[in-house]
Amino acid sequence: MKRKPPYSPAEVARLKELDRTVVWHPFTQMKEYSSEGAPIIAAGEGCYLTDIEGKRYLDGVSSLWVTVHGHRVPAIDQAIIEQLHQIAHSTLLGLGNVPAILLAEKLVAITPPGLEHVFYSDNGSTGVEIALKIAFQYWQNTGHPEKKRFLSFYNAYHGDTLGAVGVGGIELFHHIYGPLVVHSLKAPSAYCYRCPYGHPGKDTCNRECFAAVAQLVEAHAPELAAVIVEPVIQAAAGMLVWPEGFLGHLRQLCDTYGVLLIADEVATGFGRTGKMFACEHEGVSPDLLVVAKGITGGYLPLAATLATRKIYEAFYADYAELKTFFHGHTYTGNPLACAAALANLRLFEEEAVLNRLQPKIKLLQTLLEDFRELAAVGDVRQAGFMVGIELVCDKKTREPYPLARRTGHRVIRKAREKGVIIRPLGDVVVLMPPLAISDEELRTLCAVVAASIEEAVA
Numbered sequence: 001m002k003r004k005p006p007y008s009p010a011e012v013a014r015l016k017e018l019d020r021t022v023v024w025h026p027f028t029q030m031k032e033y034s035s036e037g038a039p040i041i042a043a044g045e046g047c048y049l050t051d052i053e054g055k056r057y058l059d060g061v062s063s064l065w066v067t068v069h070g071h072r073v074p075a076i077d078q079a080i081i082e083q084l085h086q087i088a089h090s091t092l093l094g095l096g097n098v099p100a101i102l103l104a105e106k107l108v109a110i111t112p113p114g115l116e117h118v119f120y121s122d123n124g125s126t127g128v129e130i131a132l133k134i135a136f137q138y139w140q141n142t143g144h145p146e147k148k149r150f151l152s153f154y155n156a157y158h159g160d161t162l163g164a165v166g167v168g169g170i171e172l173f174h175h176i177y178g179p180l181v182v183h184s185l186k187a188p189s190a191y192c193y194r195c196p197y198g199h200p201g202k203d204t205c206n207r208e209c210f211a212a213v214a215q216l217v218e219a220h221a222p223e224l225a226a227v228i229v230e231p232v233i234q235a236a237a238g239m240l241v242w243p244e245g246f247l248g249h250l251r252q253l254c255d256t257y258g259v260l261l262i263a264d265e266v267a268t269g270f271g272r273t274g275k276m277f278a279c280e281h282e283g284v285s286p287d288l289l290v291v292a293k294g295i296t297g298g299y300l301p302l303a304a305t306l307a308t309r310k311i312y313e314a315f316y317a318d319y320a321e322l323k324t325f326f327h328g329h330t331y332t333g334n335p336l337a338c339a340a341a342l343a344n345l346r347l348f349e350e351e352a353v354l355n356r357l358q359p360k361i362k363l364l365q366t367l368l369e370d371f372r373e374l375a376a377v378g379d380v381r382q383a384g385f386m387v388g389i390e391l392v393c394d395k396k397t398r399e400p401y402p403l404a405r406r407t408g409h410r411v412i413r414k415a416r417e418k419g420v421i422i423r424p425l426g427d428v429v430v431l432m433p434p435l436a437i438s439d440e441e442l443r444t445l446c447a448v449v450a451a452s453i454e455e456a457v458a
């Protein structure tokens with residue numbers, strides 16, 4: 001088969017048929033998918049993807065929130081090739097490998113102060129599982145076996161493995177697996193547009209959600225191992241931005257009541273909110289930090305769970321004490337992925353990516369103002385380069401569209417026709433462009449999405 005698009009019509013037909021009949025796509029109703037003829041991506045460059053028929057699309061969601069400097073970045077390509085010339089994989093179970101060591105050093109240097117030890121895995125969900133298990137075992141190892149519950153938030157998303165589902169709070173994704181999981185205590189989330197306390201908007205906010213989580217932590221502290229949160233923004237929830245000060249508030253609560261704080265920065269890490277890590281917005285250092293998605297610049301699957309020295313030391317003992325963290329994945333610390341991550345982080349420094357991002361965030365903010373005028377747009381939420389545009393059927397009453405109308409999905413299909421790839425969260429249209437996107441591409445992205453919204457609701 002030919003390697004470069006456009007593929008021949010026969011090849012296109014064969015791949016499309018196989019894609020809709022043999023591949024079972026994630027988070028996808030295959031009955032819907034199989035009738036839609038979604039593009040099959042064969043190549044990419046910069047912020048563009050090219051399908052097998054040779055059609056180009058702007059990558060408006062960073063290939064599901066992972067791409068940072070764009071596709072086919074010479075420095076990352078080269079780093080992977082050089083690592084390939086050494087070795088593709090060797091295990092971290094009982095052996096070291098060079099890129100995993102150097103990356104651990106780098107991660108400790110760039111993450112919030114106090115995080116000194118790096119435990120690798122290969123996706124965000126397992127990174128979260130690791131944080132939960134470490135938090136649980138930390139209390140076992142230090143003589144507090146009663147501290148075994150977790151507190152998380154409604155609308156939270158921490159991944160799809162069962163531990164992560166237990167701390168998840170998105171009814172649509174998580175409800176069916178209820179009987180399979182250990183449920184966390186749930187505190188209210190700050191869905192300010194639909195404020196559970198009836199005080200939508202900054203002006204009327206009474207910060208009831210601050211008080212609610214305080215009450216829960218205080219009441220349950222003796223049995224709580226940790227609080228887990230997506231700092232600054234609950235992403236998969238539909239890009240729900242926490243009120244300012246919420247993360248600092250949680251840090252303080254955890255300190256006061258002797259509970260660990262787990263920051264899930266799988267989505268927010270590596271520049272997405274405008275700082276390297278979202279925790280920096282409030283000067284917070286968590287006890288455990290989970291990173292994944294953007295860590296390799298969107299090249300290869302890799303995750304890391306970072307822990308403080310205090311936590312690490314609770315596991316550091318003679319073997320017979322059985323304080324070992326008995327957990328690991330076969331591809332833990334994969335050298336190719338770690339080499340890609342090192343190259344990704346070098347680019348952040350060499351190209352001053354975060355400095356150059358700031359004016360683009362401002363431009364995006366300006367462009368988003370126009371969306372508020374659209375009849376179907378109820379709310380526009382932004383944290384840096386993470387954006388959620390919530391569509392509603394009635395702007396006044398904030399009534400959502402019926403589920404079966406698939407409004408968000410209609411929008412992304414319109415956008416696709418116009419050469420832009422995005423993916424919604426229900427009826428929230430998500431924009432999460434690569435940090436490398438140009439001003440002009442950013443304008444195109446917003447213009448196409450606005451037109452697509454208008455067409456999809458017409």
Ligand SMILES: *Cc1c(COP(=O)(O)O)cnc(C)c1O
Nearest residue numbers: 123124125157158159264266267
């Ligand atoms: C995507 C995501 C995860 C899960 O990561 P996977 O790599 O998809 O397993 C966990 N937490 C947050 C906040 C995420 O956005």
